[in-house]
Amino acid sequence: MTESEDVIVKSVFIAAGCNRIVNNVSWGACDLVSFGSQNAVAIFCPKTAQILTTLPGHKAPVNCTHWIPGAKFAFRAKKLESHYLLSGDSDGVIILWGMTLADRKWRLVMQLPQLHKKGVTCITGIMVSLTDTIFASSSSDGAVHLWELILPCSPGGECKLSCFESLSVGSKPMVALSLAELPGNSEHITLAMGGLDNKIHMYWGKRTGKFVRGCELKAHTDWIRSLDFSLPICKPGEANSIMLVSSSQDKGIRIWKMSLLGFSGGEGQETYRKEISLASYIEGPIIVAGSSSYQISLESLLIGHEDWVYSVEWQPPSTRNEGSSYCQPQSILSASMDKAMMIWQPEKKTGIWMNVVTVGELSHSALGFYGGHWSPDGQSILAHGYGGAFHMWRNIGIDTDNWLPQKVPSGHFAPVTDISWGRHGQYILTVSHDQTTRVFAPWKTEASHLDGQSWHEISRPQVHGHDINCVAIIEGKGNQRFVCGADEKVARVFEAPLSFLKTLNRATLQSDIPEDLQMGVQILGANMSALGLSQKPIYVNAVHESPGANGNDSIDTLESIPDAIPVVFTEPPIEDQLAYHTLWPESHKLYGHGNELFSLCCDHGGKLVASSCKAQSQSVAEIWLWEVGSWKTVGRLQSHTLTVTQMEFSRDDTMLLAVSRDRQFSVFSIQRTGDEISSQLVAKQEGHKRIIWSCSWNPFGHDFATGSRDKTVKIWTVVDSKDPWVKQIATLPQFSSSVTAVSWFGIDRQRDHGLVAVGMENGLIELWSITVRRNIDSGGSSASAALAIRLDPTMCHVSPVNRLSWRSREKSEDSRSVQLASCGADHCVRIFEVNLSYN
Template identity: 40%
Template sequence: ISFSQRIKSFSVTLEGHTEAVCAVDAVYQSDEPDLDLLIASAASDSTVRIWSRHGSEGNLFLNAATTYWLNKNVIFNSVGLDFPQNIFSLFLVRNFIQFQKTLILPGHEDWIRGIEWAVCDEDLFLASCAQDCLIRIWKVCMKSKESSETEDYSIRLKENVFTVKDTGTTYAVTLESVLAGHENWVYAVHWQPSFTKGGSIQQPMRILSASMDKTVILWEPDKESGVWLEQVRVGEVGGNTLGFFDCQFSPDGSMIIAHAFHGAFHLWKQSSVNKKEWTPDVVISGHFNSVEDVKWDPEGEFIISVGLDQTTRLFAPWKRKHETEVTWHEVARPQVHGYDMRCLAMIGRFQFVSGADEKVLRVFRAPKNFIENFSNITGIPHSSELPEGATVPALGLSNKAVFEGDMPAQPAEYEETFNTISNQYPEIYFQPLILTEPPPEDHLLQNTLWPEIQKLYGHGYEIFCVACNNSNTLIASACKASKKEHAAIILWSTTSWKKLQSLSFHNLTVTQLAFSPNDQFLLAVSRDRNWSLWRKQDSSESGPVFSCCAYTDKNTAVHSRIIWSCDWTPDSKYFVTGSRDKKVIIWGQCDLSMPAEGNIPDLIKPCSTVLDAMDSVTAVSISHVLTPDGRYIVAVGLENGKIILYTWKQSGQEPALADWTKCVEMDNSQSHALAVKRLCWRHHEGRAGHNDQKNSEWLQLASCGADHCVKIFNVNRFAL
């Protein structure tokens, strides 16, 4: 049975909380099969609910729960976030039903953010961390009657004693240590996982903590004195991160992974020679908010995406030495912005234009250091007549080019700047690095920006869509609009960066723009439920560059809702539109690639049957490579996250003879969890990173969605 089938067969929904669930934990008791599963869930409704396998439940006025076994009783350690008390309590349960409040341990002076149990020999340890920047370690051990009755005048730590009513066993809780080393809130604390040695389970006495001070600290008791000391500190020197939310050991304790405020993982690996040395390692990364647009570079070697996390990210394939597997990694973060990013378009190979929730378009060009590192990974030749990198001035939004002579001679200048307490908004300095593998997160944050070479002013509201023609000479852009005067499309020259023309037709926001592959037409679709087609004219100094040659209106429109997306067939004969009304339509009827004889608006009509996608269509894209029998391959993205592949070919003059063929509907494990925002086919046959570009059976489709994901699919065109 497959993993997905197993998950489905055992799935059940537990309903009871009235607000968001923020923590969950579970434990098995194998010797009682009728009640072998216990689940604790905590929510923002200030309750912890306990679920048994048969559905019985109990309610407690608490906020979070973890579990640990002790003498076949389950200890539920619950953290109360009821400032200013800031206490945590121990609850013991037997037979999964009876709960007993046993002890209150005060100490932290601000909200408790994390707790975790550990066992060493016969003693139980509890670590807690809080917003008071401190970590407290508590020791729980069984207290014998003899020791409690014997008078002992030696100096000892204060003991908090409690007795389990069912067994009469008495336990003592003492404060083992207070760890002070972080300079900001400590969000997580974890013990190194236990391992088996000599047939017995052992757990190393090592603690990992993550803080908002941008560091992760590894703590360990001194072998001679037993005093807990800081052994290793890893984390960020600069960048735009605000700190770490969580951290974990690898099972053998040789690696550390942390989750940062800006949505990325950070991974460090222990040196096999020097146990005190930890170095950053390659890790997965991606957007941490909705991804709005994605594009392939013209050569199909990498993709660039933009999202509402205010970043532009570049992903490329990487093949490790002596391995055949190709994996995709983020190799650059060309733009870290102050506004949510909405759209982008490639201008040649190493240049792009992006639009955000501001009135300005920004143009970026790859620096020398990126192209050199990209060449090291992919083997692509590079040019040296470029700046080394880019930096962001303090309180600025523009990426300033950094040339070789601009960089400080000593690295100590960087460290001194970052460690200055008064410098709350430091300039993100650039340091060129030679890379042969994808960069770690700290390098992505600081050293992979692309210099901004141009700003384009002219729109009155936030930029919504942008496109570049295939000869890289023109840029078309549009902004959010509720009136016709603001919904105009602006054309820009990529040589002079001047505004060439304003194309006014639509009454509401233009949602997507697409140049035809032969650069003769510009297609626009809009929230006003119409599309417009603009033909390129013989330009002169005073004449227009494009003129409207076809459009729909309330009498000729087929779509009844917002048209979200559009695309062209590779031969420039037809174009496709997808709408919220669940319809996908291919238009053309006449060969748009040839000079028209007669009135073009009368000749451009639906030339396919209306495809009912069964849900709102948010993205469409047509492959530049056809099926072996000459059919167009159309990818359709839906609001529910599904991606469906169709093929289409006009087989007659009547639309009824040109039917769609549904080839693939991606299952839930492959689809997006939320709306598909954009689809983009790789222009060439083959797969990026593989040497199968010629006569390949494979195509690649990139997608992005509101679920923060960028996905790349391998599609076998011979199987369609």
């Protein structure tokens, strides 16, 4: 929460997708999940399915995160007051973060010495004691570094860090690491490394360093993708053994056993093996660590996945009683690019490892999983996939396993380019370069937690074949509609199906859709075409012909793709449902532009839509006006010579404002006489010294703000006379970065007072209080501006803010509180609640 004397701002909602890279996600002993979302580290709570915060600090995409302690060491974490998180990015930077459990407050503890010259590929660690952690980091520069981190005994203390070993295996970098204490010899650490040479490299050494090569395990025939050591096994006779599981792009999973043979220097070798198993005859390499010797043997080969296995992980130990003792379960979770996660366990009688649980993603846009993770209690599993999405299942069975999908946060996995509030502010529509359009809404519940509502993605109207650049909700009466423009020369019009309207009513706890609207909507949902460019309508009278209309029928194979079944949801939908059952039908295509669409806007009466495209000449840079309903071209406005970056209609719809890359803005007057629409250029002026990225009208008059790459925001007014002209009435003090988004919100009409939200290229957001004073006698105006609040960087974006949009207020609503939405190049959508204490 950020506050100033007059304004208090708190974060209400964050949507963000996961970077599409292995090792990016980590589930901590504190039962929070961390992941990289572009340059930020995002933290989400699995219980509420909400992203709690994002941590700014990295200047490059985050590749990997790792909790200290992780889920594996949750049995040691019960008395800890602070938990820590490591994150590594594609520039080789590793940052240590700290979080106090009591208040969930985060701080940047330190940036590690930058020993890696290229991107960090993996971070893994073990807790040797409550305050001592050993972790290793690998990079595509071929180096692996081992670090010791001494955690403070009290919350206010300082962490002590040292790098005690650096290893280089060769020219082919390592991408998978795992650490473990050697069984029966806790003074020694073993490190398993795997990478692009298809071999597992085993090293051992003391905690002070001097690691030596133990052996190489050659069995996989493709890149090693994941390694994970178990804790010492609790079975009788196995107390001095640990297991290592490895997965590879050869589609196989291998389990290796490292057993303590005995101690050298005595009379013979004392053995701890109590039974002779088949594995004991397959003698593997022996490594000698200090006075102990260990044999590594291949215990089992698991075949079941049909594509690269990106991730394997042992189930975290279950705690025995209240002490620090634990029991390591014989259970492995694997995640693969074949869109499936599997749990493997040995049969009780034969000991043969079998696949006991399979869960997966069935949507047509799925391309597999990059990683799978256990919750600390072992009752939930989480996957992150190619589509930047999370999938979570929880075992709710008592006597037998019953894994059911759970709600998770969702969001775009590429820059979010535009946002638009629903007509009455019930939801927000976002578009992105990830080629999707998404609807986020507050889902109200009778039971009050989080003020009785929490935000979720409730629909994915469009899954397109092009990067989407702009969107505009069509105002006015009738059904919910929007126009969007992508990296193609066509604007597309979409209309809300009946299934979405009913789901929205359920989310907002409204009784039902207005009768006139419900009668008019004959389309229940939409189907995706084979090429993924057009969405065909599914009509109400045809839905009974589709099998399994309740949407819950199981699908025989992962490859089969059924017809989409529009569903009215009674709780927030999960990823599979969003990607396939919430499409909107496309009703029109608007042809005319010569290049990729770049900007769209709709007037407040819902009669006109304006569009522009990327341009480098005056003829291509013209603005097209479309009549809503007939979708005929009713105007082509020429003024600019380069791309028009943003447009907006004045609140009374008599003027259209456009700003451009050519550093100029234009104001057009729009006249309506009956069905005829005419337009005229009122003013054209060079407003800034660099590109003008954004503009916004004052809701109370013909004043507007423009924001530019020259780091300034200027306030202008249209002087109404027989020959209207534009006059500058204020310039805000220079900002710290290029201004990429502005949005004006009216607070008090009598005082002509409002707030201008300013978003910058560095991701920061400021709110400025603007008061316009009009001189009725002279017809002139002046404006005063003051900084109302500068939002805390932890609440803001970490990359350029692409758009800001205030939610329109209903007359009956509390006038002291308003919501502001923002989207950015960091893949995030954010919603803030702004409380106006002086109102």
